[in-house]
Amino acid sequence: MTLRRRILLYYSITLSLSLVIVGFWSWFEFHEQRNVALHGGVEAAMKHDPLLETFEIILFGGLPAILLGIIGGGLLMRRALRPIEDLTVVLEKTDASNLAEPVSRSGNGDELDRMAAVFNGMKQRLGVSFTQAREFTLHASHELKTPLTIMHGTLEQMLGDADTPTAHRDRVASMLEEVQRLSSIVGQLAFLAKADAGLLTFAHETVALDELVRDLTEEATMLAANANIIVTLSHCEPIKVSGDRMRLRQLLLNLADNAVKHNQPSGSITLSLRSQDQHAVFQITNTGPVLAPELRARVFERFFRGDVAHGTVVEGSGLGLSIAESITQAHGGSIVMDATSDGYTRITLRLPLLMSASS
Amino acid sequence: MHILIVEDDRKTAALLSTTLKQEGFEVSCATNGEAGLKEALKGGCDALLVDIMLPKLDGLSLVRALRTQGHTTPVIMLSARGEVEQRVEGLDAGADDYLPKPFAMSELLARLRSLVRRNTQLKPPVLTLADLTFDTIKREARRAGKRIDLSSRETLLLECLMRAESAVVSRRDIISTVWEYDFDPGTNLVDVYVRRLREKIDRDHSPALIQTVRGLGYALRLQS
Known part of the structure; x- marks a missing residue:
């Protein structure tokens, strides 16, 4: 009826x-x-x-x-x-993550049941295009890998070949570097495409986050030394989380790399790790230019490049923070960029603390 | 040294084959999994390079079949699908090493050399190049008899370069041996650490031993 x-x-x-x-x-x-x-x-x-x-x-x-x-x-x-x-x-x-779940229908054939059916159809078609876009990126990145291997190998042969004139060696080496850069972007795209499709498996091991942060401080210090940037670890509590050690290292390194690249010469970077409300809170503050508030959430978008008009040229693929966000989400955490009261850029990462059975 | 390449992409196979031949390896090729397995079971090859995606019989099944029949020939898997799960799958199937595409020929050669070495002799405890020595047990480096203070990362980096025996080591190989990262860090971490190591090893001594091979990586060797 x-x-x-x-x-x-x-x-x-x-x-x-x-x-x-x-x-x-x-x-x-x-x-x-x-x-x-x-x-x-x-x-x-x-x-x-x-x-x-x-x-x-x-x-x-x-x-x-x-x-x-x-x-x-x-x-x-x-x-x-x-x-x-x-x-x-x-x-x-409804968002991109639950397009596969249909709306429940009354089945009585009335106007609303028909509307639910139409909506389910729309969800399904949306889901198909989402999957297609995702799979396209995944397949494209796979398909690019073999030609990249061949290009890389051929260029290596040219460099190793005694017949290659010295005048060409420089160009070949330069092409080789570009092939490597392309390979790196393709690898990062493949990572994100896999993460979107839920194809990445994350380990659930006990990770001492404070150790990772100390290691990171050393690496950040080395990376920042060129630009005379001073790195300090202001606070570091012993904190354990459950997660994938390798991916967490990748996440932290991406954040540190971002803080070095978007800093000013002779600037500084401050790292801190503390526990708060059942969460591990890692903060990284850098003295680089602060983004407008409406742009801050967008830094985690793929290939986001900040203020294009005034932006200085920064090396990197523009995928590092997207990868960081993707790893954070897979660990049930959150990541935000904001500004400190003294006008510096700050990224705050929150990860759920490991619930230990004994304590 | 005879290497069997099982790869269906003609160009990749040709490139692998010419590179290996230049390095003095003997090479034979198979373009599908079944032919590759047949060839490998005949015996006579010292190492296999196997692509994962193959017509007729995929690379993982090939290695599994080879291992169940008792063959211990070292196998390096090659795959465009890359990344961790694939690596684990490959090693589980019985492969000895796994190289994700896109890879550099220098990386492949380094892996092959280390596989062959693993199967033949042990490394001496003290590595030497000119007046530079590295004691792999005491974890101690000396140049012209004088001890050099190195951080733990720098020690690993020096060991990694010395173990390559003058061969070029790619940034990716350095990242995976020294940092044990399975990802591309997207930073110039390696260059920064090499620069620091170079200051400690080469600044007060000649000849300079750490060389940058543009486009390829770094090598520890005497200038040829």
């Missing part, structure tokens, strides 16, 4: 019931009137004021009928609208 018919039917039933109530009360009044006339004569009947009788009918018949109409109508509307509310809840939750 369609929704329109159902509402019409309920509406008619409510009206009919109201009519029955009004009718019953009228019958009661008329019946009483007749009895009075029969036993007390016309005079007794004349004492009954028609206005009062009408008022009684309205009060005892009309009011319950109205109440019945309001309550019944309210229930009716709620029942009729409930599928719309359910659908709204599902629609609100």
Whole structure:
């Protein structure tokens, strides 16, 4: 039955019931009137004021009928609208991650059931295009690897070949470097495509995050030394998290690399690790230029390049922070960029602490 | 040294074959898994290079079949799919090493050399080049008899370069041996550490031993 018919039917039933109530009360009044006339004569009947009788009918018949109409109508509307509310809840939750889950259907063939079906169809088609885009990146990165190997190998042969004139060696070496850069981008794209498709497996080992942060401090110090950037570890508590050691190292190194590359010469980088509200909180602050607030969330987007108009040329693929975000999410954590009160750029990484059974 | 290449991509196979021949290896090729397995079972080859994606019989099944029949010939898997899971899968199947595409020929040669070495002789405990020595047990480096203070990373880096015996070591190989990273760090970490090591090893001494081979990596050797 369609929704329109159902509402019409309920509406008619409510009206009919109201009519029955009004009718019953009228019958009661008329019946009483007749009895009075029969036993007390016309005079007794004349004492009954028609206005009062009408008022009684309205009060005892009309009011319950109205109440019945309001309550019944309210229930009716709620029942009729409930599928719309359910659908709204599902629609609100819909994003790229749950396109495969269909909206539940009533199966009664009404307008809303059809709408849910249409919506499921749309979700499915969206899901297909999402998967296609994802698989495209994944396949493209795989397909690029063999030609890259061949290019790399051929260039290596040219460099190793005594017949290659010295004048060409420099160019060959330069091409080789570009092939390596391309290989690196392709590798990072493949990582992200796999992460999107849920194809990456993460280990769940106990990782002493403070050790990783200390190692990172040493590496960041080395990376920053060229630009005279000073690296300090301001606070480091012993903290354990559950996760994939290698991926966490990758995540931290990406953050440190970003802090070095987007810094100013003779600037500084401050790292800290502490526990807060059942989370390990790692912060890395650098004295580089601060991004406008509306751009800060976008630094985790793929190939995001900051303020293009005023941006200085920074080496790197623009995928490092995307990878960092992807690893963070896989560990159930969060990552944000904001600015400190003294105007420096800060990235805060929060990872759930390891719940140890003993403590 | 006879190497069997099992690779269906003609150009890759040709490139591998010419590179290996130049390095003095004997080479034969198979273009699908079945032919490769047949050839390997005949015996006579000292190492196998096997692509994972192969027609007829994939690389993993090939290695598994080879191992179940009792052949211990060293195998290096090559794959465009790359990354950790594949590596684990390959090693589980019985491969000795795994090289994700795109790789450099120098990396392949380094892996081959170390595989062959693993199968033949042990390394001496003290590595030497000119007046530079590295004691792999005491973890101590000396140049012209004088002890050089190195951090743990620098020690690993020096060992990695010395073990390559004058061959060029790619940045990726350095990253995986010294840092044990299985990912591309996207930084110039290696260059920074090599620069620091070079200061400690070569600044006060000649000849300079650490050489940058542009486009390829680094080598520890006497200038040829």
